[in-house]
Amino acid sequence: MTTVQNPEHPINHHGQLNSSSAPPALEARSIYKTFRERKQEIQVLDGLSLAVQPGQFVSIIGPSGSGKSTLFHIIGGLTAPDAGSIWMNGADVTGQKGRIAYMPQQPALFPWRTVLDNVLLPRELAGMDKEHTIQEARRWIERAGLSEFEQAYPHTLSGGMQQRTAFLRAMMSPHEVMCLDEPFSALDALTRSDMQHWLLDIWEENRRSVLMITHHIEEALLLSDTVYVLSSRPAQVLQKIDVPFPRPRRENILSDPAFLEMKGAISSMMREELKK
Numbered sequence: 001m002t003t004v005q006n007p008e009h010p011i012n013h014h015g016q017l018n019s020s021s022a023p024p025a026l027e028a029r030s031i032y033k034t035f036r037e038r039k040q041e042i043q044v045l046d047g048l049s050l051a052v053q054p055g056q057f058v059s060i061i062g063p064s065g066s067g068k069s070t071l072f073h074i075i076g077g078l079t080a081p082d083a084g085s086i087w088m089n090g091a092d093v094t095g096q097k098g099r100i101a102y103m104p105q106q107p108a109l110f111p112w113r114t115v116l117d118n119v120l121l122p123r124e125l126a127g128m129d130k131e132h133t134i135q136e137a138r139r140w141i142e143r144a145g146l147s148e149f150e151q152a153y154p155h156t157l158s159g160g161m162q163q164r165t166a167f168l169r170a171m172m173s174p175h176e177v178m179c180l181d182e183p184f185s186a187l188d189a190l191t192r193s194d195m196q197h198w199l200l201d202i203w204e205e206n207r208r209s210v211l212m213i214t215h216h217i218e219e220a221l222l223l224s225d226t227v228y229v230l231s232s233r234p235a236q237v238l239q240k241i242d243v244p245f246p247r248p249r250r251e252n253i254l255s256d257p258a259f260l261e262m263k264g265a266i267s268s269m270m271r272e273e274l275k276k
C-alpha cells in the first residue's frame with residue numbers, strides 16, 4: 001500500500017514517531033454547543049476537550065444522542081461552536097472546512113458517481129492524477145469486498161456496502177487526520193471484524209492520526225491508544241483511558257484477561273451513566 005505523502009506526517013524517515021513535543025494533530029478545546037429550535041434549547045456539548053497526538057488512534061465512546069456527531073461537525077467546520085476552539089498542529093482552525101478526512105455517520109455518497117468514482121473523489125479534489133491513484137483505489141475496493149460493485153451506483157448498494165465505500169473514500173483522502181463516525185456500524189459481525197483488522201493493519205503501517213466514534217467497546221480497545229468515554233448529553237469527558245496493549249495487536253488480545261477487565265470497566269461505567 002502506498003503511503004499518502006504529507007509533509008506533516010508524524011513518522012520521520014527512520015520510521016519513528018516524531019518528537020512528542022509536537023503539538024496535537026487535532027485538539028478540541030473546551031467546546032460548548034447548545035441547539036436552539038422553536039423555543040427549545042438542547043445543550044449538547046458542555047466544555048468538551050480532547051486531543052489526538054500525531055500518529056495516535058483515539059476513540060470516543062458515549063451514549064446515543066450525547067453529542068458525538070455534533071463534535072465531529074464542529075471539528076469539520078460544518079457547525080459553529082458557541083465557545084471553544086479546534087486546533088490542528090498548533091493552529092486555530094475553528095470553522096475551517098476541508099482539513100480532515102471525514103467519514104460521516106450517514107455515508108453521503110454522490111448518487112451520480114460509481115463506487116470507484118466516489119472513492120477517487122478526495123484525490124480528484126486535491127488535484128491528484130486520477131490514473132495514478134486508480135490502482136490503489138482498486139486494491140482497496142477489492143480488500144473491502146466490493147470489486148464486483150466497482151461500477152455500481154450507490155442506490156443499488158446495501159447499507160453496509162455504502163458504508164464500506166464511504167470508509168474507503170475517507171481512507172483515500174490526502175488529509176493526515178481522519179475522523180470516522182461509527183465507520184462499521186452497519187456491518188454484520190464477521191465483516192465488521194474483518195474491516196477492524198484491516199484498519200488495524202493499515203494504521204499500524206501508516207500511523208495516521210485518527211479520531212473514531214464507536215459504540216463498540218471491544219473495537220475501541222482493539223484499535224486505540226486512547227479512549228475517551230463521554231457522559232450523556234450535555235457531553236463531558238467522563239474518563240480518558242490510555243490503552244496499554246503493545247502493538248502490533250492481533251486477535252488474541254481480545255481474550256487477554258487485562259483486555260477483558262478494561263472492557264468490563266468501560267461497560268459498567270456506561271451502564272451507570274445510562275441509569276442517571
Ligand SMILES: Nc1ncnc2c1ncn2[C@@H]1O[C@H](COP(=O)(O)OP(=O)(O)OP(=O)(O)O)[C@@H](O)[C@H]1O
Nearest residue numbers: 035037042044063064065066067068069070071105
Ligand atoms: N442541527 C441540529 N439542530 C438541533 N438539534 C440537533 C442538531 N444536531 C444534533 N442535534 C441534537 O443534538 C443531540 C446530539 O446529537 P448527535 O447527533 O451529536 O448525537 P450522537 O452522540 O452522535 O448520537 P448517536 O450515537 O445516536 O449517533 C441530539 O439530541 C440531537 O437531536
Ligand SMILES: [Mg+2]
Nearest residue numbers: 068069070105
Ligand atoms: Mg452520531
